[in-house]
Amino acid sequence: MIRKLIISLLGIALARILIILAAINLTNMLVFDRLEPSFDLSMLDQIPQTRLVIDILTVLIAVFILLGMFSKSSKKKLDDDKKNFTHLSSVHEAKRSLTRVQFHEADKSKSAKEDIRWVLNEASFLTKADRILNYPKLPYNALLTFFRIDDWHKLNTVRRWEIDGKPVTQRAGLPIYMPRFRKHTIFVDANDNHSILIGTTNSGKTFSVILQMIELVCMSGECAVINDPKGELYEYTAKQFEEAGYEVVKLNFVNAKASDAWAPLELAWDTWKKAYMAHQEALKEWKAEETAFTPAEKAEWLARIPEPDYSQAIEFLKDLANSLTYDPNVKDPFWNDSARDCIIGMAAFLMEEAVKNGDMTEGIVNFKAIKLGLNYADVKLTKEQQKALQVRSDNILGAVLETSRRMDDTSYMYLMDYCNAPEQTRQSIKKVLATKIDILTMNEQIMRMTSYSGFDMKALGQKKMVIYLIVHDEKKTYYPLVTIFLKQLYEVIINEARG
Structure with missing residues (x-):
């Protein structure tokens, strides 16, 4: 008391x-x-x-x-x-955890409703x-x-x-409450929360909440990734983002012809190139130390020769291949796992070959090249050719791996089992693989869209950028690509935040 x-x-x-x-x-x-x-x-x-x-x-x-x-x-x-x-919370109770956002017209001389641009009122x-x-x-x-x-x-x-x-x-957030008699004021949940909006078709979800939230993002200068199944959000808001100085990216999996380009393999390829350049710099420093050692010390110096570290690039390849091939309902995972290994191994082979030839071109590593490269496992060698090349493999791809790769190279480890498999097994793996990567090679528009990247993922955390994802909501054909994109984007942003 x-x-x-x-x-x-x-x-x-x-x-x-x-x-x-x-x-x-x-x-x-x-x-x-x-x-x-x-x-x-x-x-x-x-x-x-x-x-x-x-x-x-x-x-x-x-x-x-x-x-x-x-x-x-x-x-x-x-x-x-x-x-x-x-x-149920009253208005006053709800407002306690919300952030008040006030805004006004950026240019009052514009009378047309569609030309009005709103900015925060500080x-x-x-x-x-x-x-x-x-x-x-x-x-x-x-x-x-x-x-x-x-x-x-x-x-x-x-x-x-x-x-x-x-x-x-003031910042963007989920719109919760707009006072009836106070124009240009809205209360939002600006916390880092996960929210779900449930409503039937034509219940007003887009116009009452989603468009308001997108407008708030534009006013506050924050970045956004917008899932836009119908493409209507892009039509309504892209122009406003462009006028506000945003880089606007549209990934259209419904109409690839009207889409910006994004290569699923580009992230792994960029990471591989960075690891290669870092290895070359380390080699230069290592070689520069040679004159400082006596003949007795050179043995220890030779043992310290730097090795390239492609582990992060390989992780990106594994994530990509898993997203394309994983099926929780399959009874025998061997075929999907083998298809996954083929994707990882052939992509790594293309990267190894590119850096060896000094070709750092963007888009050189793509799924069309992976599909064509694996076909060389079907080109047979005669016994005389095997003997002349001193290889055990009976096909060109296996022979190239044996003669130009070390046993601990990524491409060798992931492809040799496929190359040395019985003909019937190899053809079955190839059919499963073709099914899995068909969404990336089914037509020229998709192959063009996914052969190179027209934007930098890292920029999403460094400058004003908005990305629209337009994908069918009635069928799941391209869902794996959306999953891959979001996963890569998440990993890139996390890595950038960690420095």
Whole structure:
């Protein structure tokens, strides 16, 4: 009881201090038109009856706190707890965890509705008032935390984020509430939450929530990846993003002819090239050390010859191949696993051959080349040719691997089992593989779209960029490609964030 009384008295005292600080700063803003925080008590005499209003508010708060302390029984507390978990939040309760976003027209001279572009309003009266009143709220909330008082007693404070290298107090989020009588104001859930929007066809999901959220993303300067099954979101919003200085990327799996290019293998190829260049630099440094060693020390120096590290590129290849070939419902995984190994091995073979020949061209590693390369396992060698080449494999692909690759090279490890398999087994693997990569080689438009990348994934975390994914929602043909793209994008962003 004594602890409750002490906490109540401290709360009353703190409430009076906060009221006084609020009155001082409001007077400073309204009378003197100054926005900086002030602690001058003489401000209370600038407007008549200010002190009386402060006393009345303090008494009301004291009565409210003391009555609440003495009237709540254990049963009432239990009932209140049940109510808190079962009742729908009121507007005021919901607004406590939301962020207020205010906006206005960027150019009021434009009269056409479709030409209007909205921008965030950082200089509104409410925004300025929030910044001033934020200072006394912070110690109040800290005291509540110290005395372990429920969080719902805390006051809302100004939240800050960093977007495009600049600190901001407004950002995009899921639109929750728009005041009826306050134009150009919306409350959003700006937390890093996962949300799901459920509604029947034509229930207004797009126009009531999705388009508003996309508009907020554009205003706040954040990046976005937008799943757009019908292509209508691109038609409605792409122009606004372009006018706001965004790089707009459209991956259209419904109509590849109208799509920007994205190569699923480009990420692995870029990573392979970087590993190769790093290895070449390490070799130069290693060779430069040769003159510093005596003949007796050279044996140790030779043992330290640097080896290339292609592990990350191989991981990207494995993820890609798994996404294309994995089937949880298959009874015998051998065929899918073998098809996966063929994709990894042939892609690695093309990369090894390209860097060996000094050809770093983008798009040189693609699924058409993988499909054609594996056909060389069907070209037979005669016994005389095998003897002349001193190889065991009875086909050209196997012979090339034996004569030009080491046993620990990626291509050798993943392809030799396929090359040395019985003819019937190899043909069965080839049929499964053709089925799996058919979505990437079925026509010239798809092969063109997936042969090179027209944008840099890393830029999504470095500059303003929006990516639209247009894919059939009525059939799952291209779902594996969307999965691959999102997985690669996630990995790239995480790697960039980790530096």
